[in-house]
Structures are given as structure tokens and as C-alpha cells.
Amino acid sequence: MEIQRIDAFRKAIPLLKRLNQAGFEAYFVGGCVRNYLLGVDINDIDITTDATPEQVEKLFHQVIPVGVEHGTVIVRFHDQSYEVTTYRKKDANTNEFHFSDRIDEDLLYRDFTMNALAMDIHGRIIDYVEGKKAIKNRLIEAVNDAESRFREDPLRMLRAIRFVAQFNFSIERRTLQAINNLRHLIEGVAIERIKDETDTLIKGPYFKKALYYLHHTKLIYSLPLFKEHKQFIEILEKETSHFESFSHMVALLYSYDRTITPSRWIKEWNGSNKEKKDAQLLTEALFAYEKDGMTLWIAYRLPEALHKPFVKIIDTMDEGSLSIEQLRYFTKNLTIRSRDELKVNGYLLMKWFPNRKRGKWLKEMLDAIEYAVVMNQLVNEEEKIKEWITCHPLATD
Ligand code: ATP
Numbered sequence: 001m002e003i004q005r006i007d008a009f010r011k012a013i014p015l016l017k018r019l020n021q022a023g024f025e026a027y028f029v030g031g032c033v034r035n036y037l038l039g040v041d042i043n044d045i046d047i048t049t050d051a052t053p054e055q056v057e058k059l060f061h062q063v064i065p066v067g068v069e070h071g072t073v074i075v076r077f078h079d080q081s082y083e084v085t086t087y088r089k090k091d092a093n094t095n096e097f098h099f100s101d102r103i104d105e106d107l108l109y110r111d112f113t114m115n116a117l118a119m120d121i122h123g124r125i126i127d128y129v130e131g132k133k134a135i136k137n138r139l140i141e142a143v144n145d146a147e148s149r150f151r152e153d154p155l156r157m158l159r160a161i162r163f164v165a166q167f168n169f170s171i172e173r174r175t176l177q178a179i180n181n182l183r184h185l186i187e188g189v190a191i192e193r194i195k196d197e198t199d200t201l202i203k204g205p206y207f208k209k210a211l212y213y214l215h216h217t218k219l220i221y222s223l224p225l226f227k228e229h230k231q232f233i234e235i236l237e238k239e240t241s242h243f244e245s246f247s248h249m250v251a252l253l254y255s256y257d258r259t260i261t262p263s264r265w266i267k268e269w270n271g272s273n274k275e276k277k278d279a280q281l282l283t284e285a286l287f288a289y290e291k292d293g294m295t296l297w298i299a300y301r302l303p304e305a306l307h308k309p310f311v312k313i314i315d316t317m318d319e320g321s322l323s324i325e326q327l328r329y330f331t332k333n334l335t336i337r338s339r340d341e342l343k344v345n346g347y348l349l350m351k352w353f354p355n356r357k358r359g360k361w362l363k364e365m366l367d368a369i370e371y372a373v374v375m376n377q378l379v380n381e382e383e384k385i386k387e388w389i390t391c392h393p394l395a396t397d
């Protein structure tokens, strides 16, 4: 298919042309070319050029200097963002990189042959390392010497396996052997980078195959927490398809083994507060489900974005079965969606109990009311709630 017919490329062609007209070379490069040849969706368009970041900055109105020292800027062009990187090469002696003015050097600096492809605005592909052949054979192979590639940047070992998860490729023999030999080096890589690749890996449709590689190469034994607690690897194996998110994975692990709390998993893996919250909500819902089965309370506490992971964990744990539709049905029948919808609040309760000082009782009482209303044990009306309080004293009273 002509590249003009692909939206993502068509929009970016004028950007490449502008660089060309100013006398620079510029190519589509990496994942976008690979995905184009594979016939799958293109995530982002990366561009490689012999123009320096300063020269790129002069040609476009909106340029964000995200990593000028690595030669990378983001160019905003017709409401899209493009990563534009200056050709780089590696210094054979110091292992440091330098800017280059040759595309062949830039391509040799990349991780895998399938990613070392560039394409011009006419759809002509530059392939110095038989990257097209690797894609045809569905093989992940390091550019030239695998051990050197992984020593330069050990994250590439994990990237190899995340590409397995995404594309169902296999890892070429020498590349696999190099991962086996050098797996420990991943321990020196910044956790943010490991987390990024892991997120993509666990969400990949071929996660199970990737997990096989993680296990088989023992690379997983060098990842945070899995290193000291090998039992978690077997728990991962219980997942039948793939995870929806990092929080989903953490909640599953915790459901089987309480050695590491969700917040510790998130902390050691540099996850976000949102991920921590999600993992905790899932865990709490799973415990509630284990105890009482499906209830309105669970539906109330669980945001819709967590429905799928929740249902999947129940399925994996063989805790009976629950469908997304059932869960949605409970959600639809909720009388309130949030605490704001309660007909009472802290101020009102204080008015009802003028002799009590503001304190823990207030939160406890609101919690109890909220639970009772959600579970349809109490009608959400001021009078009814007042009445209910008198016959339901707090445990701490
Ligand atoms: P995706 O489709 O998920 O974005 P991608 O292959 O584009 O996959 P990116 O992380 O966006 O992955 O990297 C863009 C390109 O930059 C890669 O295709 C590869 O050529 C090169 N690259 C990225 N990370 C590395 C690395 N650690 N070592 C060498 N080359 C890399």
C-alpha cells in the first residue's frame, strides 16, 4: 500500500519535505516503518535526520527540546507531535554516542534489525541489516553483535521480550543466548525505563509467550521484587491472556501472595499514585468478593476502568465467575454514585449531635450511612437516615 494512503505518514510528509527543501536528509524510522511493513497500527512517527536540533528548531514554529543532548526534539506540526532525532553513531572506544551525518551509521546504532529501517517520503526503504527479512521471518535479532548491543544498553534485553508480547515474534538464537548471558546487567538500568517497557510487555496480546522468554532467559529474576521473591513468577503464569495494566498485575499477585503489599509493588517499580490507588481498589474489591460474592458495594467502589481487570482476576483465581455485563448491571442499579449524593453530610450530622466534638465518629457515621444506602439497607432521605442512626449506634460508641 502506498504510504500516502496511510494517514499518519501522509500528515508527516510535508514535515519531511520541509527538512529536505532546507537541504537536509530526513526519514521515517524505527517502529513506524516496522509496523507499516507488518500491516499493524502505527503508534507514533519517529523521524531521523542529519539536521542538528538547532537546525530543526529554526525550521519549525513549535519545537520542544526534550532531549537535545541526545539529539532529540519534539516537533509539533499540524496538531501532531513528532520525535525528530539527529543521526547518531557510537564511538567504538568510549561507547559514547556522537552525532553523525550518515543514515547508515544511525541505523547501525539501533537495537534490533526490524527497528533499523528507514523510509523516505516515496516509501523507499533503507535496509542495511536485513530488517525486512527479519520481519518476514518474524524474528527479533540484535543489530550485529548481540552482546555488544546489550552491553551498550541492557534495557534492550527487555525490549526484545516486549516485542515478543506485541507481535508474537520469536527471538533469534544468538540474541537469545546474549540475553541469557547478560541478564544481570538489567539491574543497572533506571527503573523508569524498565517500567515503561514492562507496561507494554504485560499488556501485549502475546504476553504468555513473552513470559516464557522472561522465565527461560531468567531475565525476570533480575527485575525488582521478582529477584528476591521467585514465587511470584509462578503466579504470573496463572494469567491466561495478558494484563490490562500494571495495577491489574499487582492486584493478581497480591491476591495469591500477601508477602508484598500493592503499595510496595508500586513503590519499588516507580508506579504512579493513580496506579497505587487502582491496585488498592482492585484488592479491596477482590477481598469483598471473596467474602460475600458480588454486591452493590463492590460496584460502587470500582471505577468502570477497573471492571475488566476485576473480572479477569476472578476468572484467573477460579473464584466462581462474573461477567462484565453482570458487573455493569450492578453498577446501573446503584442508588448513588458517590458520597456527594448522600442526603446528609458532616455539617448536618454535627447539627444533629451538637454535644459531640468533631472527630473520628463523624467519618465512621458517614461511612456506615454510605454503606447502608449503597446496599439498599437504607433509603437516601434525610428523615430516614436520622431514624436509622438512632437504631444503629457506632461500634465505638
Ligand atoms: P512503538 O511502536 O511501541 O513505539 P518503537 O520501536 O517505535 O515501538 P520506541 O521506544 O518508540 O519503540 O523507539 C523508536 C525507535 O528508536 C526504535 O524502533 C529503535 O529503532 C530505536 N530505539 C529505541 N530505544 C532504543 C534502545 N534502547 N536502543 C537502541 N535503539 C532504540
Ligand code: MG
Pocket (backbone or CB within 6 Å): 030, 031, 032, 043, 044, 045, 046
Ligand atoms: Mg515509537
